[in-house]
Amino acid sequence: MDSLTVAATMTVRDALARLEATGKGILLLMDDSGAFLRTVTDGDLRRLLLEANSLTDTLGKLPPLTSQTLGPNYSRREALDLMNKHAINSLPVLSDEGQVLDVIRRQDIDSQVLLSTPHMGESERDFVEQAFLTNWIAPLGPNVDAFEKELCAYVGSAHGAALSSGTAAIHLGLRLLDVGPGDRVFCSTLTFAASANPIVYQGAEPVFIDSEPSSWNMCPKSLERAFEAARSEGWMPKAVIIVNLYGQSADMDPLLELCNSFGVPMLEDAAESLGARYKGRQSGTFGKVGVFSFNGNKIITTSGGGMLVSDEAELVERARFLATQARDPAPHYQHSEIGYNYRMSNILAGVGRGQIKVLEERVESRRRNFARYHEGLGDVVALHWMPEPDWSFSNRWLTAATVEGGISAQEVIVRLSADLIEARPVWKPMHLQPVFAGSRYFQASNDSVSDTLFANGICLPSGSNLDDGQQDRVVSALRKILA
Numbered sequence: 001m002d003s004l005t006v007a008a009t010m011t012v013r014d015a016l017a018r019l020e021a022t023g024k025g026i027l028l029l030m031d032d033s034g035a036f037l038r039t040v041t042d043g044d045l046r047r048l049l050l051e052a053n054s055l056t057d058t059l060g061k062l063p064p065l066t067s068q069t070l071g072p073n074y075s076r077r078e079a080l081d082l083m084n085k086h087a088i089n090s091l092p093v094l095s096d097e098g099q100v101l102d103v104i105r106r107q108d109i110d111s112q113v114l115l116s117t118p119h120m121g122e123s124e125r126d127f128v129e130q131a132f133l134t135n136w137i138a139p140l141g142p143n144v145d146a147f148e149k150e151l152c153a154y155v156g157s158a159h160g161a162a163l164s165s166g167t168a169a170i171h172l173g174l175r176l177l178d179v180g181p182g183d184r185v186f187c188s189t190l191t192f193a194a195s196a197n198p199i200v201y202q203g204a205e206p207v208f209i210d211s212e213p214s215s216w217n218m219c220p221k222s223l224e225r226a227f228e229a230a231r232s233e234g235w236m237p238k239a240v241i242i243v244n245l246y247g248q249s250a251d252m253d254p255l256l257e258l259c260n261s262f263g264v265p266m267l268e269d270a271a272e273s274l275g276a277r278y279k280g281r282q283s284g285t286f287g288k289v290g291v292f293s294f295n296g297n298k299i300i301t302t303s304g305g306g307m308l309v310s311d312e313a314e315l316v317e318r319a320r321f322l323a324t325q326a327r328d329p330a331p332h333y334q335h336s337e338i339g340y341n342y343r344m345s346n347i348l349a350g351v352g353r354g355q356i357k358v359l360e361e362r363v364e365s366r367r368r369n370f371a372r373y374h375e376g377l378g379d380v381v382a383l384h385w386m387p388e389p390d391w392s393f394s395n396r397w398l399t400a401a402t403v404e405g406g407i408s409a410q411e412v413i414v415r416l417s418a419d420l421i422e423a424r425p426v427w428k429p430m431h432l433q434p435v436f437a438g439s440r441y442f443q444a445s446n447d448s449v450s451d452t453l454f455a456n457g458i459c460l461p462s463g464s465n466l467d468d469g470q471q472d473r474v475v476s477a478l479r480k481i482l483a
Contacts, residue, residue: 004028004103008037008060012045015059019045026090028100029059036100038065039092069094072101075418076109112420113474116297116398119362119465124354131346140324141346143353148307150356155274155282157290157309159316162344162352163323166271166293166306170241171198172319172342173267173289173308177239179204184235186226188218188243188250188269189429189441190450195243195269196430207237208431210443211450214389216400217250218242220258221444227262229442240266244273244283245427246386246459247299247366247397252278252286267291271306274299275363277393284309299362299397299464300355302348363395365464369471370396373460376475382407382482400426402456405482409458412481419477426457 006015006027018027019042027040044062053061068086070079070093079091083106093102127143136142148160163169179185181203187196189208199206209226212219223240230236240259242250249270259266270276270284271293277283284290290309294302308319321327326339344352355362370385377383382405388394403409409425416423429450431441443449461474 001028001100001102005030005100006040006059007032008058008062010059011056012048012053012059013055015040016042016045016055024090024103024105026092026103028092028103029062030100035098036067036069036092036094038062039067039090067092070104072096075415076420077418079104079109080106080420109420113422113461113466113470114463115422115424115459115461116463117465118296118301118303119358119463121354121358123357124351127350127353128347131350136346139343139345141349143346143349144344147344147349147352147356150353151292151307152309154356154359155285155290155309157282157285158311159313160307160309161316161319161323162349163306163308163319163342164344165194165304165342166269166291166295167194167198168323168340168342169291169293169306169308170195170267170269171201172322172340173291174198174202174204174239175322176289176310176315176318177265177267179238183238184230185239185241186223186237186264187241187430188245189431190216190245190427190453191243191269191430192271192427193430193433193435194271195241196436199241204238206430206436206439208429208436208439208441210441210448211245211453212251212444213449214387215248215251215392216245216386216449216453217248218255219444219449220251220254222442223255223258225444226440226442227258227264231262236262237264240264241269242266242287243269243271244276246400247273247276247395248386248388248392249273249276249278249283249394251389251391256286265289271295272298272397273395275359275395279391280393283395285311288312289315294352294355299366299395300352300359302344302352302355305344305348305352307344362464365466366396366399366462367394369462369464369466370399372468372471373399373401373475376472377478380479380482381405383478396462398424398459398462400457400459402426402453403458403482404456407482409456412458412478415481416474416477419473421474421477422461424459426453426459428454 029037089106152160183204185199190211210222266287268287268290273283294305323342328334384402386400
């Protein structure tokens, strides 16, 4: 700050030299008492010289100016908006008493911390180039076959079908479980809409199940209530979709016990939990069908894509058949049932093969993000972190917490956004979505856990390529907001 501070007695020559030496593009003209008067730029000095002044004249000849300044509680967005409005690149920050606290520059603040961005490794390009060199550009090809085998080997599943999205995998999974018009399907309510929409694709009716607080995933007590209600009313669901939220497995043992006791198959939506484990076993391998997503924001990505896995070979073979337009084995184009264009391309599968190689590193990075948040904000009583039960090894796809105190989670998200930090609310439960208005919903007690988590939940920037400086910026902003 001292190097930027100048007095009215400084010459124009010395001011130009000071501007060149500091490289900040701005000086701060102060009066004899140290109070801020105005900013001085090289443009101001050039205009002074063009008005028949010399290099030996002093800054005292500068005309009065009401400079653009910021108060001590400025946000990055406020600063950038002011810079853009006045076409300037630096702004002094003044205390409430008018003392200069800092000078901020556009280049130092014009960057956004995003929630979860793709993180490429070193091998993806090799597999993609191989696809180009061999002209395997269309859907299917060697990369698709290899990606299926490599993913299945990692999770410990016998068979897999690489598809265009996780949503497509859920849709096909419901087809494989014979879900159709008039059927009902139990589904976790605290999830993204892609978990539930395919139920409606099949003409079936979703019935939503509450979460439990120890993992934020499907509550066994709520599922039991739903099964008992169905039995008393003379019907059974055709399937149960259990979602592993934010990279953490649901409590599979009691949930599977309930499904098995009522004779209803389970589809495990592990779109967010690749690399997580339940009691040492890989997420996505507990249901009759398991589903993964490789969307751009997931822990590994193929840009867009998904995979259906199962230990039953005939199920996966049928998934592949349906995903390629259900084309009959005939010498001409013949179709005996409706199929879909759901297969993954050979190019995107090449990206996936490279990503599989770094999956363990990505899990480690995201778990480290959570640990650093917990360490940096552990004393902030308003934050309550998403728990990790003893039976769980979460991949911490997103670091999630609830905000409890005098400020709402939504206000925290808005204020982080003002500092160019992207945070998101926890998923809005499906039973609260307008598109599912009127759907049945089972909770374990009078208080809906999923409603509370949605009202208070927040997801913080969690990408595996999030650097320490970016994360420290998030921690600092949260400490300021929640002080």
